[in-house]
Amino acid sequence: MSQRVGNISDRVLARTASAALRGAACTGMRREWDNGEIDVEAARTRQEAWSAAADLLAVCHGCDVVARCLLWAELERYTGVAGGQVLANGKPRRAPVAANRRLGADRELAASA
Ligand code: SF4
Secondary structure (H helix, E strand, O other), X not given: OOOEEOOEEHHHHHHHHHHOOOOOOOXXXXXXXXXXXXXXXXXXXXXXXXXXXXXXXXXXXXXXXXXXXXXXXXXXXXOEEEOOEEEEOOEEOOOOHHHHHHHHHXXXXXXXX
16 A cells, blocks of 8 residues: 655655666675575574674665665565665664674775775
8 A cells, every 4th residue: 555755655755766776786686685685584683683684784885875775675665684774664673782883883994995
């Protein structure tokens, strides 16, 4: 069922956001992405899920379209790794403290490169 976000239907926004994903850092990584998401899905704890997602999240954090990707993922209620987040039905899953520290270090590294 379509909902409205402001004056625009969420389906129109999702189409617009996904159309803008050209230049995605994960282009050509379908197999790695699927395998990574299977590992995330199989994780029994939040810590395991974020550990399994670490390689994919590192790709996201170097991606030029991360904000648009996250908008698309939220609107599509995506479950998996997208937009620099581990998502369940389009909602970011909270990262364990250790993962937050590691991602912060990744961002500092990317910013200094
Ligand atoms: S943010 Fe991540 S999932 Fe989204 S397009 Fe970029 S690399 Fe791919």
